[in-house]
Structure formats: C-alpha cells, structure tokens
Amino acid sequence: MIELPEALVIARQMSQELKGKRIAYGNRGNAAHKFAFSSGSPKEYEEIFKGRRMGEVEGHGSAILASIEPDYVLVFGGGGERILYHQEERALPKKHHLLLHFEDGAYLTVTVQGWGNTLLLPQAEVGVHPHVQKDRITPLDDAFTWGYFHRLFGSVDEDSATSIKYFVISEPGVWGIGNGCLQDILFRAKIHPRRRVVDVAEDERRALYDAIKGTLTQMVALGGRESECDLYGNRGGYVRILDGKTTGKPCPECGTPIEKIQYLGGACYLCPSCQT
Numbered sequence: 001m002i003e004l005p006e007a008l009v010i011a012r013q014m015s016q017e018l019k020g021k022r023i024a025y026g027n028r029g030n031a032a033h034k035f036a037f038s039s040g041s042p043k044e045y046e047e048i049f050k051g052r053r054m055g056e057v058e059g060h061g062s063a064i065l066a067s068i069e070p071d072y073v074l075v076f077g078g079g080g081e082r083i084l085y086h087q088e089e090r091a092l093p094k095k096h097h098l099l100l101h102f103e104d105g106a107y108l109t110v111t112v113q114g115w116g117n118t119l120l121l122p123q124a125e126v127g128v129h130p131h132v133q134k135d136r137i138t139p140l141d142d143a144f145t146w147g148y149f150h151r152l153f154g155s156v157d158e159d160s161a162t163s164i165k166y167f168v169i170s171e172p173g174v175w176g177i178g179n180g181c182l183q184d185i186l187f188r189a190k191i192h193p194r195r196r197v198v199d200v201a202e203d204e205r206r207a208l209y210d211a212i213k214g215t216l217t218q219m220v221a222l223g224g225r226e227s228e229c230d231l232y233g234n235r236g237g238y239v240r241i242l243d244g245k246t247t248g249k250p251c252p253e254c255g256t257p258i259e260k261i262q263y264l265g266g267a268c269y270l271c272p273s274c275q276t
C-alpha cells in the first residue's frame with residue numbers, strides 16, 4: 001500500500017522522469033477491476049490524455065498528484081497501486097489499469113492490487129477531493145509542529161474510548177500514515193495500538209510526535225519501505241522493525257517475542273513488553 005514515504009519517493013521520480021513528456025495516447029488500461037477507482041469513462045480518459053504534456057508531480061500525504069497540463073491532475077496513492085515506468089512495450093505488465101504511452105516511446109502503467117486510485121480530475125476539483133485532502137497538513141510539512149499535533153488531542157472527548165491506532169490513521173488522523181507505517185512508529189513511541197488516546201500521557205504524546213517525524217523521515221531517505229516498490233520496480237531500503245517476518249522473533253529492545261494481533265481492519269505487530 002502506498003503511504004507517505006512511497007508517495008514522496010515515486011512523485012519525485014515521476015517528476016524527474018516524465019515532466020515535459022508529451023502523451024501520444026493514454027487509457028484506463030486493459031483489464032476491468034471494480035476497485036481500481038476512476039473518475040470517468042474509458043473514452044473520456046483517452047480524449048483527455050491525447051496530446052497533453054506531463055507537468056510537475058508531487059506527493060501529498062498518501063496521494064501522488066501528477067499534473068496533466070494544462071488543467072487535469074492524475075491522482076494515485078493510498079491503496080495498492082503499482083506505478084511503473086517502462087522504456088519498451090515488452091516490459092509492460094500483462095494486466096494494468098492505467099497506461100500512458102509517450103511520444104518518445106516510453107510508458108507509464110498503473111496496476112491496482114486490492115484497491116487503488118487512478119483518478120483523472122479537473123484541476124479545480126482536486127483540492128476538495130477526499131482522496132487528496134489538499135487542505136490537510138501532512139507529517140513532514142513544516143506546519144506539522146508539536147503544537148499542531150498536540151492540538152489534535154483536543155478533539156478527543158475525555159470519556160472517549162478511541163484508541164491511538166484509530167487516532168493516528170483515521171480520526172482525526174495524520175494524512176499519509178496508514179496501518180503499514182504505523183507499526184514502527186508505535187514501537188518507537190512505546191505505545192500499544194489499542195491504548196485509549198485519553199490515557200496517553202503528555203510525554204508519550206511527545207514521543208509519538210518524535211516517532212512520526214523520525215520514522216517517516218528515515219523511510220523517505222531510504223527510498224520507501226522494503227515491502228513497497230518505486231517507479232522502476234526497485235524495493236525501498238527501509239527494513240521494518242515489526243512486520244509479518246518478525247512475528248515471534250525477539251524484540252530488538254528487550255527480547256520478548258513480537259506479537260501479531262488483528263485490530264481495526266488490519267494486522268498490528270507489537271512488543272507486549274515495550275508497548276503498553
């Protein structure tokens with residue numbers, strides 16, 4: 001799943017590789033997929049893409065926003081989108097849910113695993129779209145200060161049973177962190193994913209803030225997580241502390257076996273001694 005680190009890494013690569021290229025033709029791919037979310041008919045996509053030029057590509061939270069000049073934006077990210085650049089036709093994946101063929105012979109394909117976005121939106125609609133959330137501050141923005149993060153806790157009522165997992169990835173949420181990045185963040189902050197937000201002490205809130213900034217910065221610097229691929233199909237260099245492979249293995253801090261639990265629609269990995 002693409003979360004903030006991959007969105008930033010792939011957006012940067014797309015900008016470098018594709019900006020200025022003219023689209024000979026583009027379409028909604030060669031395979032139907034109910035959960036590859038699009039924003040128009042195949043014919044509309046083809047008509048919009050034809051002859052346009054690629055502009056800047058930016059990452060915003062979990063979203064990748066690629067400008068299709070002058071007035072459309074392609075939106076990917078947040079789901080299981082595999083976004084790949086190809087120099088030759090024979091390298092194209094058999095099934096894909098979006099394809100751009102550039103005048104210089106290169107290709108971009110998007111193949112959705114599970115669910116994902118291949119939206120093509122008029123520029124004017126991007127800001128308000130729920131998959132983009134352009135008005136939200138993302139955790140590596142300068143505006144994501146300790147003061148800002150601390151204020152998010154004010155939105156939780158004193159008697160609320162909301163857990164810290166829900167607080168970070170859903171409501172109010174930190175845009176760009178999903179269940180994938182959350183595991184190592186909570187491990188570093190030493191907080192159990194089920195802990196009630198109202199029971200998280202002031203110093204732990206600060207530790208969580210530092211863990212968010214530190215973990216995401218490191219993930220981006222290393223080209224994303226090892227479980228995900230970049231624009232060229234290369235895996236990221238960030239090896240997760242906690243994931244399916246480390247379940248049952250000793251915690252790197254204390255040696256207690258790492259546990260896996262199912263919680264809020266996804267697997268959580270944790271050290272039952274370090275994370276309380």
Ligand SMILES: [Zn+2]
Nearest residue numbers: 251254271274
């Ligand atoms: Zn431990």
